[in-house]
Amino acid sequence: MSYEKGQLDVEWTPIEQEAARATKVLHPTETLPVPAQRRVVAVANQKGGVGKTTSTVNIAAALALRGLKVLVIDLDPQGNASTALGVDHHSNTPSVYEVLLGEISIADAAAVSTQSDNLVCIPATIDLAGSEIELVSMAARETRLKEALSTEALDHLQADYVFIDCPPSLGLLTVNALVAAQEVLIPIQCEYYALEGLGQLLNNIELVKAHLNPSLRVSTILLTMYDGRTKLADQVTSEVRGHFGDLVLRTVIPRSVKVSEAPGYGQTVLAYDPGSRGAMSYLDAAREMAVRGANGETG
Template identity: 80%
Template sequence: MWTPIAEEAERATRVLHPDALQLPRPARRRVLTVANQKGGVGKTTSTVNLAAALALHHLKVLVIDLDPQGNASTALGVEHRSGTPSIYEVLIGEISLADAAAPSNQTDNLVCVPATIDLAGAEIELVSMAARESRLKEALSPEALDSLQPDYVFIDCPPSLGLLTLNAMVAAQEVLIPIQCEYYALEGLSQLLGNIELVQQHLNPDLDVSTILLTMYDGRTKLADQVTTEVRNHFQERVLKTVIPRSVKVSEAPGFGQTIITYDPGSRGAMSYLDAAKELAVRGAEMGTT
């Protein structure tokens, strides 16, 4: 007999036991910076849930937490108290990337380089360092990444356009921009795109805004549809077909040190991030054929 609870349980089973679905490996290792200087758009939430969804489907994923708040580290169940080996020590050259990487307790194949409160002062320290905008790129050298062998690297940025975000853009090949389906969604987006263009011109000509993810979609409002249409018209094929709905469960999950994939695997939020991850994986596989 069909019931809503039975349907959700069946969806949860499909999510947590995805052996029947093997997502394709990317044609080459993908390094994506997840950036938006506007806070509260689902940037960290999207980073950790996309990473967990890909890892659940047997792809190896590395998350770099570059936000001093350490929210991505929290959601992935990785220790990030002061004194923990973190991305801060990697940036200033004290330890290697592999020394700071810690396995997530969310799923196999998922590793995180955490952020501690020490990262809060990193922008000031980096100012006086040589090649200050390329510190992360040096840390993410092919040799360093080969030691961890990730298929995907996600860099979670702070909600600003400072030196940490600049380091992330110089180190990455792609930018993934989460955009909320609300009134102020596009406010400041031109500034972000302008900064990306400057990075392309002067520091990283290979950087590409490859992916736009619409988040916090509320189908009850006409405004959400208007924002969605405007973003799709402007960015066209860069926008993922999957839209992430506004969800209390998605917001709750980090408070329990989990992603939505493990916290409530049968929920609409989990299924949406799973679908978005599938799109991301298929696009990654197609890169080698275009």
């Protein structure tokens, strides 16, 4: 990268390039389009370690930094999304657990993230770990989250996007997310066994669609942990694109130490290292999702 300064053609160093990218992320000049209608997206994959929570919080943060109102619902008892968004989730904190039990509204549990004033999170506490057992005996157990996410409740929070971070399982919490959502985003890592178990998830989505939520659809596939040094990553990418076609985002998330480190500091990678390749990739993925949503291209 170079620019003319007087009569000289000055080359930018890698550090200067990264600083310029960071400035672009933290002080954006662009705004992303508001979706044609509010998008409620369940981020699901019962396979652990595929970048599900990481993708949820970073795409949400990228959309929020570009002017959109975003709500993240942490439905994973581990509470990693809450941690990454800088939201308190110790025991006795108003959380999604009380929302599912019908004790409080989503407005009562919502907390503004440290990443952006446009980003709100409903945290998960350790109490959520036993909720699946408690929900079994409740009436309308599969629709508890859907009832909480009423149009009026989401209008109150002025949410353009709602992301539901599902646990790495196909239990009752994930079913609640699928019933409440309109769309499913599936992160798939570019590694061996990437598609293992995916058939079961797709079958469950079809079951929920047939019996509980006819409007549900898989709208987005996101390839994560891409390592361009390996042939395997390219093979997996080609296989996924060949199978899912236009559902796969053009943007691919690279394997990145910075992306892995960020949650340990209670941050998204966009806050932790905004000039990194990982941050720029999630920003590109969010932009692609926003443009698709504005154009009505959501599955």
